[in-house]
Amino acid sequence: xxxxxxxxxxxxxxxxxxxxxxxxxxxxxxxxxxxxxxxxxxxxxxxxxxxxxxxxxxxxxxxxxxxxxxxxxxxxxxxxxxxxxxxxxxxxxxxxxxxxxxxxxxxxxxxxxxxxxxxxxxxxxxxxxxxxxxxxxxxxxxxxxxxxxxxxxxxxxxxxxxxxxxxxxxxxxxxxxxxxxxxxxxxxxxxxxxxxxxxxxxxxxxxxxxxxxxxxxxxxxxxxxxxxxxxxxxxxxxxxxxxxxxxxxxxxxxxxxxxxxxxxxxxxxxxxxxxxxxxxxxxxxxxxxxxxxxxxxxxx
Numbered sequence: 001x002x003x004x005x006x007x008x009x010x011x012x013x014x015x016x017x018x019x020x021x022x023x024x025x026x027x028x029x030x031x032x033x034x035x036x037x038x039x040x041x042x043x044x045x046x047x048x049x050x051x052x053x054x055x056x057x058x059x060x061x062x063x064x065x066x067x068x069x070x071x072x073x074x075x076x077x078x079x080x081x082x083x084x085x086x087x088x089x090x091x092x093x094x095x096x097x098x099x100x101x102x103x104x105x106x107x108x109x110x111x112x113x114x115x116x117x118x119x120x121x122x123x124x125x126x127x128x129x130x131x132x133x134x135x136x137x138x139x140x141x142x143x144x145x146x147x148x149x150x151x152x153x154x155x156x157x158x159x160x161x162x163x164x165x166x167x168x169x170x171x172x173x174x175x176x177x178x179x180x181x182x183x184x185x186x187x188x189x190x191x192x193x194x195x196x197x198x199x200x201x202x203x204x205x206x207x208x209x210x211x212x213x214x215x216x217x218x219x220x221x222x223x224x225x226x227x228x229x230x231x232x233x234x235x236x237x238x239x240x241x242x243x244x245x246x247x248x249x250x251x252x253x254x255x256x257x258x259x260x261x262x263x264x265x266x267x268x269x270x271x272x273x274x275x276x277x278x279x280x281x282x283x284x285x286x287x288x289x290x291x292x293x294x295x296x297x298x299x300x
Contacts, residue, residue, distance in 0.1 A: 007031035008038040008082045017127040019085035046070045052098045065273045070266035075293035084256045085127040092123045103144035117158020125162045128184035129253040132242040139238045187251035214268035217275050240264040
């Protein structure tokens with residue numbers, strides 16, 4: 001609703017990867033196009049994440065709660081209400097998770113492992129803060145597959161494949177010295193906005209509380225699920241752990257990079273809407289998050 005007053009913008013931070021450079025080359029677009037593109041990205045990602053969660057039977061009830069939770073969480077902060085490389089990267093992240101859970105299948109394992117590594121490598125080339133996805137891929141391989149050294153080499157081969165093609169293109173265009181622009185850099189920093197800090201901290205604390213409650217509910221119901229489902233939840237938990245510190249440890253990663261952590265967070269927080277027997281609690285939480293997102297975006 002805030003887009004009626006402030007339409008989303010295309011924001012690209014210098015030095016965050018190939019997507020940032022591509023965004024700088026885009027011509028100015030009409031506000032209505034930006035609104036449609038932003039909503040199309042969010043809704044597509046929510047539906048895709050919800051489809052994967054339903055296919056895996058992460059929850060006993062098949063509903064659109066995971067997708068709804070993702071939409072609510074991505075609307076919490078004004079910095080996330082724009083078209084950014086991190087938002088685009090969420091599509092690759094959800095695609096990557098959908099591939100990861102297939103590692104439990106016996107057939108077609110090697111092509112899936114290679115594709116997982118290649119998606120992770122492509123994500124790093126496009127957006128440097130996604131570099132922690134490489135660690136996530138290795139963790140998922142260790143969780144979902146028995147150890148085979150050749151499979152680990154296949155995974156790493158997939159990771160370096162996008163860099164191989166990138167180096168080839170730069171070499172043929174006599175721009176090989178620009179390769180350092182596509183290598184992630186590390187720097188300890190805390191990208192907090194200059195205005196609305198109190199509201200941001202209050203919203204972040206509420207999000208943290210909801211996440212802890214969601215994890216507690218998941219732990220309470222995990223014993224009654226299949227081993228394959230528990231392993232998928234473990235991958236989501238590690239995804240959350242490797243994505244949360246991204247905005248702090250990656251150089252030039254702004255607060256907008258935190259939207260990547262909303263992919264696994266949505267899966268955990270969705271349990272708050274599904275498990276309580278009293279329906280007024282999920283309804284109250286829904287309207288609380290809706291009104292909070294409206295306040296955070298309208299005040300800017």
